[in-house]
Amino acid sequence: MKRTAFFISDGTGITAETLGQSLLAQFENINFVKLTRPYIDTEEKARVMVQQINTAAEADGARPIIFDTIVNREIRSVLAQSNGFMIDIFSTFLSPLEQELSSDSSYSVGKSHSIGHNSNYMERIDAVNFALDNDDGARTHYYDKADLILVGVSRCGKTPTCLYMALQYGIRAANYPLTEEDMERLQLPNALKPYKHKLFGLTIDPDRLTAIRNERKPNSRYASFAQCEFEVREVENLFRRENIAYINSTHFSVEEISAKILVEKGVERRLK
Amino acid sequence: MKRTAFFISDGTGITAETLGQSLLAQFENINFVKLTRPYIDTEEKARVMVQQINTAAEADGARPIIFDTIVNREIRSVLAQSNGFMIDIFSTFLSPLEQELSSDSSYSVGKSHSIGHNSNYMERIDAVNFALDNDDGARTHYYDKADLILVGVSRCGKTPTCLYMALQYGIRAANYPLTEEDMERLQLPNALKPYKHKLFGLTIDPDRLTAIRNERKPNSRYASFAQCEFEVREVENLFRRENIAYINSTHFSVEEISAKILVEKGVERRLK
Secondary structure, three states: OEEEEEEEOOOOOHHHHHHHHHHHOOOOOOEEEEEEEOOOOOHHHHHHHHHHHHHHHHHHOOOOEEEEOOOOHHHHHHHOOOOOEEEEHHHHHHHHHHHHHOOOOOOOOOOOOOOOOOOOHHHHHHHHHHHHHOHHHOOOOOHHHOOEEEEEOOOOOHHHHHHHHHHHHOOOEEEEEOOHHHHHHOOOOOOOHHHHHHEEEEEOOHHHHHHHHHHHOOOOOOOOHHHHHHHHHHHHHHHHHHOOOEEEOOOOOHHHHHHHHHHHHOOOOOOO | OEEEEEEEOOOOOHHHHHHHHHHHOOOOOOEEEEEEEOOOOOHHHHHHHHHHHHHHHHHHOOOOEEEEOOOOHHHHHHHOOOOOEEEEHHHHHHHHHHHHHOOOOOOOOOOOOOOOOOOOHHHHHHHHHHHHHOHHHOOOOOHHHOOEEEEEOOOOOHHHHHHHHHHHHOOOEEEEEOOHHHHHHOOOOOOOHHHHHHEEEEEOOHHHHHHHHHHHOOOOOOOOHHHHHHHHHHHHHHHHHHOOOEEEOOOOOHHHHHHHHHHHHOOOOOOO
C-alpha cells in the first residue's frame, strides 16, 4: 500500500520532516513516498502545493498526510483546502504551552519567527574546522582543545561522526586512526596518552569494514577480510585493556552513535 | 524569567529536541535552559529523570516543560509522576494517524521501533567522502558525479554547507574556491565550465569574511577588509554575469542555506 506524505514549512522544513519521519516510522506496513517542501511562504506557493497534494491524492486513491509548521494563518488556510490529512504541529502544541507559560507565542500574535536551529554560526563553523584540521591524526598538538577524541581502525566511521557532532552540536571532536604499528606495540600511541579521559572508541564488524575498504582500495591487503578481522580484534583488545569505552558502529546511524557518545562521556551540547 | 525544558527520549532525542526547539523559539520573552536526555530506556533511568525534573522545578519555582518521545508505556508513566508539564509528542499524533491510515502503529502495539533517522548508512558515508575528496577544488575530475558544486570566495561557508548536505540529505556536493586569479580573468575557471548547471554561488558580507579570515591568518592581506570587499564584489559580479544563482550566507544557518539551495536547484534528498 502506497501513501504520499508531505513535510511542508515556511522555513527549512527540518522540524516537519524530523517529526513526520519519526511518526511515519511507527507504521512499518505502509510504503510512504515522502516529499519535503520548504519555504512555502506565500499564498501563491501554497496554491501550487494544493495542486500537488490533490494530484497525489488521486494517484494514491487516498488522502496524503500533511505535516506542516507554517506560521502564517492565510497561507495555512490555503493549504487546508487541499484534499490532504493535516497534522498541524504548531497549533496543536502552542496553545497548551501558552497557557502553561502564561505568555503569547509569536505564532499566535501572527509574527513569523525564525525557527531556532542552532543559530550559533561561528561556534559551529569553528567546530567543523576543528574536526577537519584534527582529522585522521593529521595534527595532534591541539588535543587540549578537543571535547572528544575518537579512536579506531581506518574507515570505521570516525570522520563522519566527528563532522556530525560538530555540525549538530558544536562539539570539537578530533580523531586518530589506530594503525597496525600501534597494534603491534599493543599500547596507546604516545600522542593519545595524556588525553585518555577524552578518548572514545569506535569499532565495526570485519565484513562491513572489508566492504568499505574495498570501495577505496579494491583487492588490497588493507581491504582483505583477514586484515580487517585482525585489526578489529586487536583494537577491541586494546580498548578493553586500556578501559576505553567503545561502541560498534555497524548497526547504528551517525545520529545514534553521536548521541550515545555524548551520553557516555557526559559531554554537553555547545549549541543552545 | 528562567524556565527549564527537557527533551527526553528512549532514542537519540533528535525528534524531541527538534520539535521542542521550534516550539520554544515562539516564546521570545522566556529564557529557557534546554537539556537533552537521550536513551532514557529503563524505568530506573526514568526515576533519575524525575528527580532532575523535580529539582529544576524547585529551583525555577515553575514546572519544567517536558518534550518526550518515549515509546514504552511503563517508562512514560514513571516520567508522568514528575512535577513537569508534559508535551506528549507521540501519543498526541499517533492515534489520529492510526485512524487515518486504518493501521496500528508499532507504538500502540507496544513495540519499540527505531526512529528512522536517515538509515541509509553507506549512502551518507559516500556523500561525506565525496564532499571531503572534492573539497576546495582539490579534485575536479569527478564533477560529473556531483549533485551540486558550490562556488565562492575562500572561507565563505562552502565546506560546512557541503558536509551538512552530505550528512543530512546524502547529497554529493563538491566545492570550488574562486581565487583572485579567476577574478582577474573575469570568467569561470575552465574546470567549472562544463558543469554550469550544477553551480550554486555563496557570498558573504565583507566584514564577516574579514572576521573569519582573521581567525585563520591574523593581519594578513588575505584577511584585510579591502581584499575581502574586492573579492566579494568581483565574485558577485561574476555570478550575475554568468547567471549563477547565489545566496548570501551571512544571516542564515547552515540548515537554511542548504534547504534554500536544494529548492533553488530542484535537487531531491537522496535519503528516504
